[in-house]
Amino acid sequence: MKRLLALFFLLLLFLVIGLPSLLARGCRPGKESAALTPPALDLAPIASPVGEVMITVYLPTEERVMTLGLEEYLVGVVCAEMPAAFAPEALKAQAVSARTYTVNQLRAFGGSGCDRHPAADVCTESTHCQAWLGAEEVLAAWPAGEAAGNWQKVRDAVAATAGEVITYRGELIDAVFHSHCGGHTENSEDAWSTVVPYLRGVPCNFCRGTRWSETVHEFTGDQFARAMAEYVAAVPVSAAGRPLLGGTERTPTGRLKSVTIAGETVTGRDLRAALNLPSTNVTWEVADDKVVFTVKGHGHGVGLCQYGADGMARQGKTYREILEYYYTGIEVSLLPST
Ligand SMILES: [Zn+2]
Ligand SMILES: [Zn+2]
Incomplete structure (x- = not known):
């Protein structure tokens, strides 16, 4: 018991x-x-009128190659390359531009793949091939309340243009783009060295009054001297007595080709890199112990202006009109069927 x-x-x-x-x-x-x-997030395959094209993508953070559909890959590219808040027609223009760039690299279409990671068509290093965000990165980067909607908006832009690429005289173009042109896009030969017939500078008021239209960057004499040390042996910390920056050469759109700093010639591109300026479209004032740069635009200025594309879209232009404006004499065509 x-x-x-x-x-x-x-x-x-x-x-x-x-x-x-x-x-x-x-x-x-x-x-x-x-x-x-x-x-x-909607991860279902996206139908394309040219059939399914597969792509191999190297992920540096995971050190592995993944294989996925071209259209599904492009959703992650557009998420990484353009703000999802941009207008749908601008996102479509970006999708066609990114598809053109990608297909140029695809081995299945005669491209050479990623030369840094030979097992893949492209890598996700933005400084090498093309930036890309996976679904998990998108969820981490965007506010929870916006992620699914943004993702769907980008997916719709990719799906609406599936299989479409930009061609010039029947060949895929080098579909370069930049964030903000500062008022006029640049001829290819003025930014780099070769004349590309479809990369002609065009006036662009569509990006006016936005984030990168004009930014101001201030440096003390000491900060400036330290930043330029790699290019100029002895930058005087004070500009007193003689011009610190002089002897400039500019492209027809006003971007800086070269400038003389304390007697030495520095290219506009090196100046931009050394001071981490958004573009080479710079003017400056030297006052007391300060150098103040005023910069127009963001990026190299060649090809599609992203903020301009958004401005055109908001004025009712279609993605085809946007692409035809920034790439001279091009056509939007379908890839050959697979
Ligand atoms: Zn690469
Ligand atoms: Zn522009």
Whole structure:
């Protein structure tokens, strides 16, 4: 009887203390994971009128190659390359531009692939091939309330243009783009060295009054001297007595080709890199112990102006009109069917 009573008490103890705590423990992870459940992103294949094209992509952070559909890959590229807040027609223009760039590299279409990671068509290093964001990175980068909607907006832009690329006289173009042209895009030979017939500078008022239209960058004499040390042996920390920056050469659109700093010639591109300026479209003032740069635009200025594309889209222009404006004499064509 005593043993039975003891057992009964033990059972009672378990029912009163043990069971609820077990249940609570059992429930907690469930509740937490429910709270952390990310919004569902649509990852279904995107239909293309030219059939499915596959691409191999090297992921440097995971040190592996993944294979996926070209159109699904492009959703991640557009997410990485253009703000999802931009107008749908601008996102479509970016999607066609990115598809053209990508197909140029695809081995299946005669491209040479990524030369840094030979096992893949492209890598996701923005400084080498093309920036790309996977679904997980998108969810981490965007506010939870906006991620699914942004993703869908970009997916719609890619799907609406599936299989479309930009050609010039039947050949895929080098579809370069930049963030903000500062008012006029640049001829290819003025930014780099070769004349490309479809990369002609065009006036662009469509990006006026936006984020990068004009930015001001201030340096003390000491900061300036330190930043330029790689290019100029001895920058005087004070400009007193003689011009610190002089002897400029500019492209027809006003971008800086070269400038003489303390007697040495520095290219506009080197100046931009050394001071981390958004573009080479710079003017400056030297006052007291300060150098103040005023910069128009963001990026090299060649090809599609992204902020301009958004401005055109908001004025009712279609993605084809946008592409035809920034790439001279081109056509939007379908890839050959696979
Ligand atoms: Zn690469
Ligand atoms: Zn522009």
